[in-house]
Amino acid sequence: MQYFCTLASGSSGNAALYVGNRARILIDAGTSCRYIRTMLRALGLDASELTDIVITHTHTDHISALPVLLGYTGARLWCSEGAWGELCRIAGDERPQAFSAGQTLALEDVSVRAFPTMHDSPGSVGYILGEGASAVGVCTDLGCVTPQVLDALAGVRAAAVESNHDTELVRTGPYPAFLKARILSDSGHLSNEACASLVEKLARTGTRRFVLAHLSEKNNTPRHAERAAHAALCRLGAQDDVGVCVAPRRGALEPVLL
Numbered sequence: 001m002q003y004f005c006t007l008a009s010g011s012s013g014n015a016a017l018y019v020g021n022r023a024r025i026l027i028d029a030g031t032s033c034r035y036i037r038t039m040l041r042a043l044g045l046d047a048s049e050l051t052d053i054v055i056t057h058t059h060t061d062h063i064s065a066l067p068v069l070l071g072y073t074g075a076r077l078w079c080s081e082g083a084w085g086e087l088c089r090i091a092g093d094e095r096p097q098a099f100s101a102g103q104t105l106a107l108e109d110v111s112v113r114a115f116p117t118m119h120d121s122p123g124s125v126g127y128i129l130g131e132g133a134s135a136v137g138v139c140t141d142l143g144c145v146t147p148q149v150l151d152a153l154a155g156v157r158a159a160a161v162e163s164n165h166d167t168e169l170v171r172t173g174p175y176p177a178f179l180k181a182r183i184l185s186d187s188g189h190l191s192n193e194a195c196a197s198l199v200e201k202l203a204r205t206g207t208r209r210f211v212l213a214h215l216s217e218k219n220n221t222p223r224h225a226e227r228a229a230h231a232a233l234c235r236l237g238a239q240d241d242v243g244v245c246v247a248p249r250r251g252a253l254e255p256v257l258l
C-alpha cells in the first residue's frame with residue numbers, strides 16, 4: 001500500500017511521510033524528534049525504518065528535529081545544492097547529499113523529483129514523489145506560483161499545497177509591517193486566493209485530491225482556506241470529483257492512498 005500523509009503542518013513545524021512498497025520517505029523534519037517518532041509509531045513505523053529524508057529548505061520549521069532525529073535513523077538525507085551548505089551547518093557535513101536541478105532521485109522503489117520554489121531560503125524546492133497516476137506533489141513555502149511549479153505539479157494525483165493566509169487578515173492583523181511585507185511578497189508564503197487558483201489549474205490536469213497545508217495560525221482559518229479552494233473547484237464544476245482537506249497543525253492527516 002502506498003500512501004502520503006502530513007505529520008505536522010504550519011509555522012510551528014512541518015513533516016510529512018510517503019510510504020511506498022519499500023521506501024519510507026520523510027519530507028522535512030520540523031517540530032521535534034520526539035514528536036516525529038511518536039507520529040511514526042502511531043503509523044506502525046520506527047524512525048530506524050526511514051529510508052530517506054528529503055528537505056525542502058532550511059527554515060527552522062522544516063529542520064528543527066533533524067540533529068536529534070539523525071541519531072535514530074540511518075536514512076539518507078537529501079537537499080538541493082543551494083541548501084546543502086546550510087544543511088551541513090545544521091546536521092553536520094557527513095549526512096547531507098545534494099541533488100542538482102532537474103535530477104530525478106531513485107529512492108528504493110520511488111522516483112523523487114525536486115522543483116524550485118520562490119521562497120526566501122536558498123535552494124528552496126518542492127517535490128514530486130512517485131510517477132504518473134500515483135504521484136503526489138508537495139509544495140509549501142512559496143510566495144508565488146511560477147510556470148516551473150505548475151509544470152512540475154501538472155498531472156499529479158494528489159497535491160499538498162500551501163494555503164498560508166487570507167490576504168485581508170494579514171493586512172488587518174497584528175503582525176509588524178516588515179513581517180506583513182515578507183509574507184505577502186513573491187518569496188514569502190502563498191495566499192488562499194493564489195492557492196485556490198493553483199488548485200483550479202491542477203484540477204484541470206487531473207489532480208483529484210488536495211491537502212491544504214502550512215496554514216498561518218494568526219492570519220488564516222481552515223474555513224477560510226477551504227472556502228477559497230471550494231469556490232475555485234465550483235467555478236470549474238469539479239467540486240464533486242475532487243477532495244479537499246486541511247493538514248492538521250498537529251497530528252497525522254488521514255493517509256492519502258496512492
Ligand SMILES: [Zn+2]
Pocket residue numbers: 010011014059061062141214
Ligand atoms: Zn515553513
Ligand SMILES: [Zn+2]
Pocket residue numbers: 057059119121141
Ligand atoms: Zn520557509
